[in-house]
Amino acid sequence: MEIKVGIVEDDKQIRESLAILINGSEGFICKNTFETAEEAMEKIPSLYLDVVLMDIYLPGKSGIECVAKLKPLCVTTQFLMCTSFDDTDSIFRALKAGATGYLTKTTQPSKLLDAIVEIHKGGSPMSSHIARKIITSFHESQNSSEFEKLSPREQEIIMLLSKGLRYKEIADKLFLSTETVRTHIRNIYEKLQVNSRTEALNKTFPK
Amino acid sequence: MDIKYYLAWICIIHLSLFACLLWSKKTNREANRILAIVMVCFASIHFSHILILTHVVAKFHFLNEFCTILVFLLGPFYLQYVSSISDIKILWKKYFYLHLLPFIPVIVWNISFFYKTDDQIITYYENALIKQPLAATILTSIATLQMGFYLIWSVLLLNRYSNYLKRENTNELLNLKWLRSITISFLLVTFIIAPLVISLVKNDVNTLYIYYPVMTMLILATIFYKSMNLPNAEIEKKRIREHVREKISRDIHDDLGSGLSKISFLSNNLKQQLQHDKNSADQIEKISQTSQDLVSNMSHIIWAENPENDTIDSLLAYIREYAVDFLDDCGLQCHINFPETTSKVNILSEQKRNLFLVIKESLNNIFKHASATQVWIDILIHKDELNISIKDDGKGFIKGQSHSGNGLKNMQYRMERIGGKYKIDVSLGKGTCTQLSLPLN
Numbered sequence: 001m002e003i004k005v006g007i008v009e010d011d012k013q014i015r016e017s018l019a020i021l022i023n024g025s026e027g028f029i030c031k032n033t034f035e036t037a038e039e040a041m042e043k044i045p046s047l048y049l050d051v052v053l054m055d056i057y058l059p060g061k062s063g064i065e066c067v068a069k070l071k072p073l074c075v076t077t078q079f080l081m082c083t084s085f086d087d088t089d090s091i092f093r094a095l096k097a098g099a100t101g102y103l104t105k106t107t108q109p110s111k112l113l114d115a116i117v118e119i120h121k122g123g124s125p126m127s128s129h130i131a132r133k134i135i136t137s138f139h140e141s142q143n144s145s146e147f148e149k150l151s152p153r154e155q156e157i158i159m160l161l162s163k164g165l166r167y168k169e170i171a172d173k174l175f176l177s178t179e180t181v182r183t184h185i186r187n188i189y190e191k192l193q194v195n196s197r198t199e200a201l202n203k204t205f206p207k
Numbered sequence: 208m209d210i211k212y213y214l215a216w217i218c219i220i221h222l223s224l225f226a227c228l229l230w231s232k233k234t235n236r237e238a239n240r241i242l243a244i245v246m247v248c249f250a251s252i253h254f255s256h257i258l259i260l261t262h263v264v265a266k267f268h269f270l271n272e273f274c275t276i277l278v279f280l281l282g283p284f285y286l287q288y289v290s291s292i293s294d295i296k297i298l299w300k301k302y303f304y305l306h307l308l309p310f311i312p313v314i315v316w317n318i319s320f321f322y323k324t325d326d327q328i329i330t331y332y333e334n335a336l337i338k339q340p341l342a343a344t345i346l347t348s349i350a351t352l353q354m355g356f357y358l359i360w361s362v363l364l365l366n367r368y369s370n371y372l373k374r375e376n377t378n379e380l381l382n383l384k385w386l387r388s389i390t391i392s393f394l395l396v397t398f399i400i401a402p403l404v405i406s407l408v409k410n411d412v413n414t415l416y417i418y419y420p421v422m423t424m425l426i427l428a429t430i431f432y433k434s435m436n437l438p439n440a441e442i443e444k445k446r447i448r449e450h451v452r453e454k455i456s457r458d459i460h461d462d463l464g465s466g467l468s469k470i471s472f473l474s475n476n477l478k479q480q481l482q483h484d485k486n487s488a489d490q491i492e493k494i495s496q497t498s499q500d501l502v503s504n505m506s507h508i509i510w511a512e513n514p515e516n517d518t519i520d521s522l523l524a525y526i527r528e529y530a531v532d533f534l535d536d537c538g539l540q541c542h543i544n545f546p547e548t549t550s551k552v553n554i555l556s557e558q559k560r561n562l563f564l565v566i567k568e569s570l571n572n573i574f575k576h577a578s579a580t581q582v583w584i585d586i587l588i589h590k591d592e593l594n595i596s597i598k599d600d601g602k603g604f605i606k607g608q609s610h611s612g613n614g615l616k617n618m619q620y621r622m623e624r625i626g627g628k629y630k631i632d633v634s635l636g637k638g639t640c641t642q643l644s645l646p647l648n
Contacts, residue, residue, distance in 0.1 A: 108499075
């Protein structure tokens with residue numbers, strides 16, 4: 001079964017070379033590319049894509065707004081944010097909005113394909129900086145017991161990630177498989193999204 | 208009605224306003240502080256008047272004098288508040304004597320009370336509270352002029368700052384309209400309304416005493432109603448700084464980032480098309496590599512400039528991630544020993560960036576020149592000093608004969624610039640051991 005990939009990117013050349021790269025690799029297919037967030041928001045819900053590569057800075061609505069709008073409509077689609085640099089602030093906002101992965105555009109082609117496969121299989125990348133931001137975000141949330149909503153294992157993993165340990169090291173340290181660590185991290189992202197949604201609701205309708 | 212009742216009534220109003228100001232901690236702090244001081248001063252002035260008039264203790268007139276001086280300080284306080292919001296510094300120290308000038312008559316006037324008997328003081332106050340004697344009028348006009356001067360100054364600062372914000376396209380971030388209009392209304396009160404009312408009521412002190420608290424109440428009610436919107440200097444400054452930083456990094460993304468990504472993409476495409484032409488493919492590989500290096504260098508700068516990453520903890524995490532990923536990509540085995548305990552000590556962005564670059568270059572040298580198979584990275588925090596050692600099992604080199612001598616000097620220079628030390632132990636066939644140390648704080 002091929003992985004159905006969509007691309008939202010405003011630069012024509014990058015969009016096309018990404019599509020060429022993806023279509024030219026076995027196991028991937030990319031039939032839908034979008035130039036703007038508005039276009040993507042209109043068409044993606046009916047396409048049932050597996051993975052969407054989403055540029056963060058787009059003309060008009062940003063990629064972050066686009067993900068926030070689309071994620072509730074297409075639960076099975078994974079959004080992979082593309083930035084030019086490791087711009088953690090924007091990436092973190094995108095993760096809160098519903099993205100489950102991120103990569104820099106200059107990633108080598110083989111790694112880019114690896115990232116798509118990984119996110120499709122249920123894994124997610126997380127750097128120490130993102131991990132630290134997640135910890136603070138759970139601590140700062142109005143409900144002080146939010147951090148408790150992460151399971152003890154998840155708390156352990158995110159603490160190690162925030163110290164800069166890589167997946168393999170964490171897996172070795174906690175006697176888990178790398179796959180399990182990946183799944184835990186995906187779950188942390190999902191809890192972060194739920195948490196930021198409740199927070200947004202609390203802000204609009206204070207108790 | 209007895210004047211004392213009016214005075215008590217004014218006193219109660221001011222004290223209750225003071226209590227409100229203390230209680231409403233959530234509103235703007237600096238503005239509240241200034242207003243609270245005003246309220247306490249006015250309440251004490253009127254309280255001392257009551258004490259003097261009831262002949263309890265004439266000595267209490269010092270309370271009156273002291274608070275009068277405090278009231279004179281309001282102008283400078285207010286100006287300082289405006290200047291801290293608008294980020295325009297005022298040279299208080301340099302022109303201190305100018306700010307002292309208005310106090311000289313007040314102090315002289317206060318000293319004159321030392322040479323009066325208690326009876327004289329009481330008679331003076333009884334007179335002063337019913338008819339305006341000349342001394343009191345002069346004092347009021349000096350206070351009015353002084354307050355007006357500082358208020359005009361504040362309006363000028365606010366104008367300048369809002370022009371600056373408009374130029375920088377950040378005016379939607381900070382709404383100064385309210386602050387400016389309140390300053391202008393203060394100005395109107397001190398220069399036009401207050402003198403007008405005083406001259407109209409002339410000898411009818413009763414009207415004055417009714418007008419006075421009503422006026423204060425009205426002004427303060429508006430401030431209370433609006434003080435939620437009064438900008439807080441620290442928060443506003445941080446918000447504007449963040450906005451500017453975001454704008455810069457967005458610009459970097461839009462221009463440099465997309466350009467570099469494009470170079471990297473196009474060169475990758477070209478590389479695939481040119482597989483038969485080894486020479487061209489190699490050169491294109493170099494272009495692609497250079498653009499990727501540029502992107503990673505930019506990322507390091509953006510990382511170092513982010514104030515969130517100013518702790519030792521985050522630096523160590525970043526180094527660890529980079530080292531493991533880099534050595535993994537190069538196929539080198541990596542042994543890492545980092546401190547278990549965490550440290551929230553802050554580190555300057557300059558130190559952070561240079562330290563990281565030195566480590567990056569050391570690892571790069573190992574990969575490029577050492578033909579090593581294993582790398583050991585040990586980090587220790589001992590007695591407020593950060594010690595890093597990077598060791599490999601490569602072929603080493605003879606010091607002074609290496610073509611990378613410039614690189615070594617450069618690393619040494621970088622470490623010295625941030626107050627640290629750089630040492631490299633190397634000999635042919637025994638691998639290299641780079642030692643870095645940086646005092647913390």
